Amino acid sequence: MIKKILIANRGEIAARIIRTCKRMNIDTVAIYSEADEGSPYVSMADESFLIGPPRVNESYLNMDKIFEVAKEAKVDAIHPGYGFLSENDQFAKICTEMGIVFIGPSSNVMKQMGSKILARKSMEQAGLPVVPGTDGAVSTADDALAAAEEIGYPIMLKASAGGGGIGMQVVYSDAELVKAFDSNSKRALTFFGDGSMFLEKKIENARHIELQILADHHGNAIHLFERECSIQRRNQKVIEEAPSTFITEETRKSMGDAAVRAVKMLGYTNAGTIEFLVDEQENYYFLEMNTRIQVEHPITEEITGIDLVEQQITIANGKELSLNQENLVIDGHAIEARIYAEDPVSFFPSPGRISLFVLPEGQDIRNETAVKEDYLVTPFYDPMIGKLIVKGNTRDDAIALLKHALSDYKVEGIKTNIPMLLNIVDHEQFLSGNTTTGFVETYYLTQFNK
Known part of the structure; x- marks a missing residue:
């Protein structure tokens, strides 16, 4: 049984994992770079270890140092979060060789899915259409x-x-x-x-739709419906929704069945996401597989009531899934907006000290944050400083709540993309559900390029 977990990550995902571990009575070990010494997650953990200077190759990508801490802290398992070493098959392999549980799939499957070329071939064998x-x-x-x-x-x-x-x-x-x-x-x-x-x-006017899956070590696999992730800038997601309002129930079932069939063929275990491009006729094509928890996992949690981090740990403990596909239902509509420390037009990062930080509060408003007031946002890491998640009975309800919450989200001392987010969620094309991957270029950036 897993009793102590090292979180090989930082920021909001580290804090997110720690919360679930506390509820499960599992001790946590945080690692941090010199730049992250004052980050909130560091004090949340039961133990914290400095692992090096700010640059990622000297800290969060330094496998030797991370394993050194894992041995010193006598952990049972490592949770990689997302980014950094989360999809590094060599990292997962060394964990296993050291007798440490890697909370994720096997290194062999991770290696197979880590190559987009091998992943395409594997998914074709599983009967999934590819671009x-x-x-x-x-x-x-x-x-x-x-x-x-x-x-x-x-x-x-x-x-x-x-x-x-x-x-x-x-x-x-x-x-x-x-x-x-x-x-x-x-x-x-x-x-x-x-x-x-x-x-x-390139599929024109495509939508980026992904399926959340869970699979245990006993041959059981399920999907937890889809997430609509088409609002992107620089090919990175900005706003995500669950469920998609574009696909029909027939397409939802077809994509879900295909995703489950693929993970069973792979012998995949733990949480993962299969991403698709969907064209205007609802034809879907395999895009890639992420062999880790996703940044946008909270919206799936909101519409299913399932803690995905808890499921990851339970699967890593060797237990069977207690969830059945037939019993899973979609409850309401959830939207996540990523809060970036960046210029809302150029998208250039905006490091600096946060002089004011006030989060929106209220029923069905959820915040996942990596910072606090007087916190120094450094240029060393991804500029995302938080995620704002809302839930409504309908998409219209969720959008109304998101507008309200974004208006109450106060960050001073640095630039953020909050003005961009407010602009998008108030746009008639977004309100009508016309959220293709070209949305930002077509409807947002054009107003600054006239």
């Missing part, structure tokens, strides 16, 4: 041009080992492809240690 694209890695710009001629523009150029929109770019011509190939390949090599690229056809 037309290259069957393998493309190593040169000339090879990319040859592939593009077959696929046809517009094309999504992607890093094989990438995530979070890094190494990804839409290209519309040969000239753009040549220019983008080298720069994105170099960027992917820097961030992921792998510069291999591949090409996919």
Whole structure:
């Protein structure tokens, strides 16, 4: 039985995991860099260890140091959260070799799904439709041009080992492809240690819809419905909803069945997310699989009443799922808005000291935060400083509550994207549910480029 967990992460997800562990009477160990010494999650944990300077390769990506702390603190398990080492198959493998439970899938499955190319092949074998694209890695710009001629523009150029929109770019011509190939390949090599690229056809007016799954070590797997994640900037999500108001019940069932079929074929265990692009006719195509908990997991929790972190720990303990697909129902509508420390127009990060920090409060308002008043937001990490989650009986109810809560969300001393969020949720296209992946470029940024 897991009695002590090291959280190999920082910020709001570390705080989120600690809360569930406290409720489950599990001791927690936090790690922090010099830049995060004053972060709220550090004092929330039962034990906290400084692991290095601010830069991630010297702290949150320093496996040797993390395992050193794990041994010193005598933990039973490690929860990786999201980002950093959460999808590093070598990290998961070493955990297992050390006799530490990795709260996530096996390293072999993680490695398979970590490569977008291998993931595509695996999902095709499971019978899932995939976006037309290259069957393998493309190593040169000339090879990319040859592939593009077959696929046809517009094309999504992607890093094989990438995530979070890094190494990804839409290209519309040969000239753009040549220019983008080298720069994105170099960027992917820097961030992921792998510069291999591949090409996919860009689905026009697509929606980004993902399925939350849970699978145990006894062959049981379920899905917890979908999340609509199409409102994005720089290929990174900004606003997420559950459920999607676009897909029909028939498509929901088809996507859910496909996701469950895939994870069973993979022998996948723990929580995961299968992401799809859905076109205007509700045809869906496999995009990628995230072998970890997602940033946007709270909206699934809100519409199902299920604590996903608790389920992760329970599965890692070797227990069978106590949830049945037939008994799961969607209760209401939930929306999450990510609060970023960034300029709301240029999207450039806005580090600095927070002089005022007031969170909205009230029924059906949930805050997941990584900061506090007088906290110094540094340039070393992702600029997300919090998540605002609301729930309503209907989508209209949830939107009304979100507008109210965003108006009451006060952050001073730095710039945030709150003005952008207010602009989006008040836009007639958002209100009507026209939330495609091109929403920000089409309806938000155009007003500043006139």
